[in-house]
Amino acid sequence: MPELPEVETVRRELENKIKEKIIKEVTIGKTEKIIQRPAPIKFVAQLKDKKIIGLNRRGKYLIICLDSGERLIIHLGMTGVIIYPYDDKTIQLKGLNSKHNHLSLVFTDHTQLVFNDVRRFGKLYLLSNSEEIESINKLGIEPLEDNFTLEVFKKILNSTKKTKIKSFLMNQTFITGLGNIYANEVLFRANIHPLRSILSLTEEEIERLYQEIKTVLTIAIQCGGSTVADEAFRNTSGEKGSFAEKIQVYARQGEPCKKCGQPIEVIRIEGRSSFICPRCQKL
DNA sequence: AGCAGCTCCTGTACGC
DNA sequence: TGCGTACAGGAGCTGC
Structure with missing residues (x-):
């Protein structure tokens, strides 16, 4: 999407x-x-x-x-x-x-x-x-703008401590631009389970999360977006983006984790599929 | 406040 | 072969 x-x-x-x-x-x-x-x-x-x-x-x-x-x-x-x-x-x-x-x-x-x-x-x-x-009007901060600093990120996290981290990333009023694919990728790369509450995140995890949000989105733009199996994203000429090849977890249930080889699992969170490595992303 | 569950919609995949 | 059903999900909504 x-x-x-x-x-x-x-x-x-x-x-x-x-x-x-x-x-x-x-x-x-x-x-x-x-x-x-x-x-x-x-x-x-x-x-x-x-x-x-x-x-x-x-x-x-x-x-x-x-x-x-x-x-x-x-x-x-x-x-x-x-x-x-x-x-x-x-x-x-x-x-x-x-x-x-x-x-x-x-x-x-x-x-x-x-x-x-x-x-x-x-x-x-x-x-x-x-x-x-x-x-x-209600959209949150642009994650690739200069004003999205680590300090600002922490402040936004602090405003909604009880929220599960995946819900937070998907909610456009906090940070705008992440959908299900990139939320999954960011959490996997940061080794954070999607159901973790914001309150439970360590300083180190918050920093990883911050970095991965910026990294994943930047790489994806460089690739011209992504296209996965069921998804019809095309650029304006009708070509597919190449980020699909770089996807680590999304839609890979049953396939080996690219970090540890454990099969990727799928769980449902707020009606959306979440793909996790049970070894790399502990609850 | 946070979240489950529903709605919108069509094409595809699957079971029988 | 064909039919019914589940599923994909961004966002807005209700209701607990």
Whole structure:
């Protein structure tokens, strides 16, 4: 699923490709629920004739800035993909079906950008320059920004001591950008069991955790994101990222731990699969 | 406060 | 072969 590194990969690629382009035509799919606001008719009308001046990211949200001061905000959900330049024939080769296209932007140079999302967990917003949304306002700190220091990390941990560490990492209001794959990887690499409470963590473990959050996300961005078996992450050209090869625990149940050889186990935490090495990550 | 459990959704994998 | 079912999970929600 797209987490911070995947969204950042899309942002970087897309920024080079679509900056300065002017939207000529806007088409939305039948599933209008994906458009959170404004109402679909207004959403389409307001995008028309706008020029793209830059792309930002906040957590897992992609923010496309327009010359009008408005922002087109995209959350990829589980299976959302942005394809540019879009071509009806070639997307099938990438394993995508055009019936799941939910937004299409045709630019004045006749190239096309498409947002495709099979499971429809993605969300689209078009906000005026002053408009804000709660889901972004409440997001926590960006783990790759300079202000995410060890001291700040400890302070955030201190605000919610009883929470289990996996829940903490997955909760976007503390640190934003980690999803199930990277939360699993970070905990494995730091040798910490996902059910450990924050209160139980030693100073050393907290430091390892801090380092691994930054390391894992940085490596993943360098790899252009990840793609695992059931997951459809593609960059904007439809290519798969290469972080998948570096994954240590996610979806490896039954396979030997890459550190000690013990079979990886899977447990469910808050409805999500957690993959652990029972020897390296003790409760 | 924290968490279990449910919802949204479709494609894939599996058992019979 | 085909049908039913479980599963994948980001985020928002209810309710204990």
